[in-house]
Amino acid sequence: MSDVAILGAGMTPCRSRWVEKTFWELAQMAVSEAVHDAGIHIQEVEAGVAGIYNDIFEFQAIPESGFQGIIGLQNKPLMRVTNGGATGAYSMLAAYNMVASGQYELMVVVGVEKALDCYDYEAESNTPAVVQTIGYSWDPWFERPLGAHASESYAEVIQAYMDEHPGDLAPMARAKIVELLCQQAQNNPYAQRRGEKVTADQVLHSRYVVYPVRVLETCVYTEGACALIFASPKMAQKIKERTGREPIWLTGVGAANEPYFVGNDITRYKVLHRIYSDYLATKKALEMARIGIQDVQVIELHDAFIPQLMITLAEMGVVPLGRANELVDEGIIMPGGKLLVNPSGGLVFGGHFVGGSNMMSTWSAMREMRARNLEHGLIHGTGASLSMYGVAMVLERRA
Amino acid sequence: MAHTGKTMTTAKGKAKPVIPPAMLPMEGISEIQAPDGVYLQRNDAMFTAMKHTAGEFSEFFRALRDEGRVLGHRCPECRHLIVPPFMRRCPACNFVEMKPEFVKDTGVMAATPVITVFAPSRFKGQEPFGTGRVFLEAADGKLSDTAMLVRVRTTRGTIRPGIYKKGTPVKLAFCDSRQGEMLDIFAVPQSELTPQQIAKNPLFESEIEWGKLSEMEFGEPSAAQQETSRQVRLHFQKLGELISRSPRATANLANWRRKVAVRTGGGTFGFSIGQGKLRVQKAASKNPDLVLAIEDPSLLLAWLHDSTQPSGEHAQSPALTDLVIEGTLVLNKPELETITRLDRVPRSLRRDNVVTT
Known part of the structure; x- marks a missing residue:
């Protein structure tokens, strides 16, 4: 497989609700930004991938059908990808494969999501309906009838990890990461929670959503879109000749999904205290890029929940499993530390428009790699029940 | 009944609508103010009513409802025992047919359960509720290879941390009125039950003494x-x-x-x-x-x-x-x-x- 170039990126601002925009307009805004950023005309693009997580959020089955002609691509292929929280990363993986296989030279991948049109008329509030809609991701026989939902599911993993590693994921370490991400989000012009100030102390005193996870440790519901332009090396060279800009390269990809049901045998079932999918996906992506985790300078990580971010970094090999507190205590990810994590503010402060959040991560990592002259970045996506889906991608900047 | 496709209703008591009336929107289009102007929004719903089949899981749910027993599936080759019986063929053994096997209603927690404080719309009013995974015992005393998600309860007030942890021995109890669904059963710590209650199969909810939350006595105030x-x-x-x-x-x-x-x-x-x-x-x-x-x-x-x-x-x-x-x-x-x-x-x-x- 050859490397794939990312020529450009386009973002909409992240908002809790865009009453002013439908998901058609959000997708068009992002694609328009991306093609202009890449210095290409949309008519040059041969094919596309659309990441949309949930039909209910969009209030339409086959919601991507309306894109054809709105984001260009009339009479060209557009494939929709939906893979839980990892939809954005899986969409990028699909586009990567379509280019790396030699089938297409120039592609657009766009991720978009609405969410807050969902409304609980009894509570007169959006949030319970959004949580309910995500809850439809659980099976209708065994788990959903019990009230299983995203926070409950991730909290199970977090709690099981804490059973296995008592004292790790310490409340203060978690709270300091929240504070850090809040500060970093202030540098993201598209961040949903720009202007907000959250301190570690506030985190420690915020209410629980699902014990043992507090509300200020969770990602937010977001509406928005992001688009990226992927190209083959040959096409990237051709476009570079007219734009003069070096692309960022995708040099390693990996993905793995754990089984749905929980058991003790990690080769056959989901082992609750691990996010094994993150371990496998990262290992594969790093091997393909022929680098080690120590070579990565920036990670944009899918932080659905802060304790999960810590487990994921341990699964990636940044610290050993059971020693995730060192991320903070040893200053590894803190200001001046050796690893920059979620300069966008992550999904907790930047925003989590599910279909495209991992593309926002890519936009952010590319931005940081250029601004700080970093050589290697890592993108991560997770999703579905018990954080069972995992995707990792290595980015490389060639001076 | 399966041959005719007719519905056999088993619900006891007065039937309730699937969607509570208070959650149903009334028709209408309203205006909403945004910084740059006024936009329209329509009251609507994305609904499809269902007669949703339990299919191959019907046997498991019928056993819960009618017999107060828990059914698993065991692979005759690798001997793995799965509960609930979420598949009929073992992929590890190239899809060999698994055999039904009843398991005991006692087991241990796979991990500390979590407690939902903020629930999805359809579970509002049930908070706080605990959910956790249970490895159940087989007839030979060994534990199942998979752990089943269940509601966890305590006889001593509202569910809270410290009651359960990884490895806590539990007993599955059965609701007196059962419909053939996962909420027909729940776990209780064995430490809160008598040996007679632990030995009884099935143990019904009404046979457990539930603490009264309002019984707190504070004594004379200073x-x-x-x-x-x-x-x-x-x-x-x-x-x-x-x-x-x-x-x-x-x-x-x-x-x-x-x-x-x-x-x-x-x-x-x-x-x-x-x-x-x-x-x-x-x-x-x-x-x-x-x-x-x-x-x-x-x-x-x-x-x-x-x-x-x-x-x-x-x-x-x-x-x-x-x-x-x-x-x-x-x-x-x-x-x-x-x-x-x-x-x-x-x-x-x-x-x-x-x-x-």
């Missing part, structure tokens, strides 16, 4: 406790005044009516929530909708003090929800809505700048 309790009442009064000046805090309490009795170790008073307002009464209602019981009133006072500060940066007191989840603040019923709404108020007061130094 003068200091009485004064603290009085301060709590006065601070609730101040909170009520601030809420009336904050549109966000008023919205936090909108569409919620409750008469609440507050029992502390220093005395009792009441407050009511209605029309987005909070009003304090010296004497608690004789028929409150909700009772909050807390022995040490200074914990409530700390929350009230922090809630009426202009900045939340130095807040030291736990959220009210935390006090409930941790078991310090006891409710007479597992209904968290009042508590979670109150917990949203302090931030709203600050965002509306109604709290001043």
Whole structure:
């Protein structure tokens, strides 16, 4: 497989609700930004991938059908990808494969999501309906009838990890990461929670959503879109000749999904205290890029929940499993530390428009790699029940 | 019945609509103001009514409903035992047919259960509820290879941390009225049951003695406790005044009516929530909708003090929800809505700048 170039990126601002925009307009805004950023005309693009997580959020089955002609691509292929929280990363993986296989030279991948049109008329509030809609991701026989939902599911993993590693994921370490991400989000012009100030102390005193996870440790519901332009090396060279800009390269990809049901045998079932999918996906992506985790300078990580971010970094090999507190205590990810994590503010402060959040991560990592002259970045996506889906991608900047 | 496709109804008691009427929107298009103009939004719903089949899982659910027994599947080659029986063929053995096998209703927790405080729409009113995974025992005493998600309960008040942990021995109990669904069963710690109850199969909900949440006795209050309790009442009064000046805090309490009795170790008073307002009464209602019981009133006072500060940066007191989840603040019923709404108020007061130094 050859490397794939990312020529450009386009973002909409992240908002809790865009009453002013439908998901058609959000997708068009992002694609328009991306093609202009890449210095290409949309008519040059041969094919596309659309990441949309949930039909209910969009209030339409086959919601991507309306894109054809709105984001260009009339009479060209557009494939929709939906893979839980990892939809954005899986969409990028699909586009990567379509280019790396030699089938297409120039592609657009766009991720978009609405969410807050969902409304609980009894509570007169959006949030319970959004949580309910995500809850439809659980099976209708065994788990959903019990009230299983995203926070409950991730909290199970977090709690099981804490059973296995008592004292790790310490409340203060978690709270300091929240504070850090809040500060970093202030540098993201598209961040949903720009202007907000959250301190570690506030985190420690915020209410629980699902014990043992507090509300200020969770990602937010977001509406928005992001688009990226992927190209083959040959096409990237051709476009570079007219734009003069070096692309960022995708040099390693990996993905793995754990089984749905929980058991003790990690080769056959989901082992609750691990996010094994993150371990496998990262290992594969790093091997393909022929680098080690120590070579990565920036990670944009899918932080659905802060304790999960810590487990994921341990699964990636940044610290050993059971020693995730060192991320903070040893200053590894803190200001001046050796690893920059979620300069966008992550999904907790930047925003989590599910279909495209991992593309926002890519936009952010590319931005940081250029601004700080970093050589290697890592993108991560997770999703579905018990954080069972995992995707990792290595980015490389060639001076 | 399966041959004719006719429906055999098994629901006992009066049937309820799948979607509560209060959750159904009325037709209409309304205007919503955004910074750059006015936009339209339509009341709507994405609904498809279902007669949703349990298919191959029907045998498992019928066994729960009709026999009070739990069915698993075992692979005749690798001997793995899965509960619930979520597949009929073992992929590890190239899809060899698995065999049904009843398991015991005793087992252990695979991990510490979690406690849902903020639930999806269709589970509102059930919070706080605990869910966790149970490895069940087979006839040979060995544990199943997969762990089944169940609701976990305690006979001693609202579910809270410390009751269960990884490895806690549990007993699955059966609801007296069962429909053929996962909510027909729940786990109880074996340590809360008698040996006779543990040995009984099936053990029904009505055969377990459930603690009464309102039975907390605080003894004679000291003068200091009485004064603290009085301060709590006065601070609730101040909170009520601030809420009336904050549109966000008023919205936090909108569409919620409750008469609440507050029992502390220093005395009792009441407050009511209605029309987005909070009003304090010296004497608690004789028929409150909700009772909050807390022995040490200074914990409530700390929350009230922090809630009426202009900045939340130095807040030291736990959220009210935390006090409930941790078991310090006891409710007479597992209904968290009042508590979670109150917990949203302090931030709203600050965002509306109604709290001043």
